[in-house]
Amino acid sequence: MDKIVELSVENFKAVKKADIALNGITVVSGINGCGKSSLSQLLYYSFYYANHFNEIIDSALNDELLRYVEVLRQIEREVNGLTSVNSIILRPVSVADKMKYLQYVEELFTRFLSYRDFVYNQKDEDIINSCKRIVRIIKNMFDDSLDDLDKLLGLFYEEIEALFDGASRDKEKRRYFLLHDYLDFYLKGVYPQKWVIREYGVSFAGGETKSVPLLHYIKRVAYIDTPMIVGSQLTGGKDYWMKLSTLLNDHSQIGEKVPLYKNLTQIMKGEPLIEKDDIRNPKLSYKRDDGKIFDLKDCATGIKSFSILQLLLKNGFLQKDTLLIIDEPEAHLHPQWIVEYARMIVLLHKEIGVKFFVASHSTDMISAIRYIAAKEEVQDKLNFYLAEDSEDTPYEYTYRDLGLDIDPIFKSFNKSLDKIDEYGACE
Helix, strand or coil: CCCCEEEEEEEECCEEEEEEECCCEEEEECCCCCCHHHHHHHHHHHHHHHHCHHHHHHHHHHHHHHHHHHHHHHHHHHHHCCCCCCCHHHCCCCHHHHHHHHHHHHHHHHHHHHHHHHHHHHCCHHHHHHHHHHHHHHHHHHCCCCCCHHHHHHHHHHHHHHHHHHHHHHHHHCEHHHHHHHHHHHCCCCCCCEEEEEECCEEEEECCCCECCCCCCCCEEEEECCHHHCCCHHHHCCHHHHHHHHHHCCCCCCCCCCHHHHHHHHHHCEEEEEEECCCCCEEEEEEECCCCEEEHHHCCHHHHHHHHHHHHHHCCCCCCCEEEEEECCCCCCCHHHHHHHHHHHHHHHHHHCCEEEEECCCHHHHHHHHHHHHHCCCHHHEEEEEEECCCCCCCCEEEEEEECCCHHHHHHHCHHHHHHHHHHCCC
16 A cells, blocks of 8 residues: 555654554554554644644744733833724734734834823923833843934834744744644653654654645544543643534534435434524534434433534535544444444545544444445555554554454454453353
């Protein structure tokens, strides 16, 4: 199989070695603690922030502007008598706002110079001292020995302009160290030296990456590690929970007429809705096919599992350039629904092109994906991996590429039967 996107890892948390392709539907299996979730998070954060690289730059720009914004707000208050709530400096900005931002700063400085001359002529000691205080702050920022306010404001303006220009260069060069810092933060400082993710053979994260190319194969990503995220308070926790919650509350209806949407409605005997609560906030509900409506957070976990797929399909998030990372999708599902879920994974890839990275412990899920993919003739885009330990490194796992051979996974599951024999056999 050609590896369009490839993750190569050595010595990352519990993962001793893994070379994993993401060409369509990738399924990984192994015991608890073998690093499946670590790989999922590594993939999620790498793809998410590589595809939102410009947002990283804009966020850094706004952070760097803060010290200038504090002074600009004081000038605004001095000139206007109060802080202008509509001012551009009070809102997050991007590199594209450079001209508008600098124009406002220039106009504000012009007004401040006129205001200073007016105040000094009025000889109101309190107002004069207030104005002098701001001048002293500006001097302290740049040059305590410089008394020419016009030049000081010129330096102020030039530094703000330099920040925008630097951010613009960062967007052009897309230097990897900026993405590295985000990954290091979200992976909690455990940053492996020997890992890399490549698209079409070119690295965009990890390894010796110098710059982050614009991605083509996967442009959007979501990570589902629990269906309990739906309508719950878990959104105050992990970063990817909050981002998934935002996606689920997108009330677009781009995919409502896609045939697979009807398939999901038939499975669930209903569909999720986005309503408004008493204070006009989005509220996820479930409308059963008999017309009754329930708060989705109070529904069965299986309903939540399928609702996530249906909402992401309905609002158009699931596209051919989407990677959906799902940790143990079989959790909380009846065996029949496990097969239905596996079928939806295969059909979403076949009919729309959605890419999947799935971690599973279920024989039903693994075999259903394997044989439904064969029936739907997409097995050439399917690959299984098994995490295996070794005697010399019992707490570290190597991921073996199984291709389409799921027998080794089943053999590893059969160890549970050995345990039943051990603990349940009569003497």
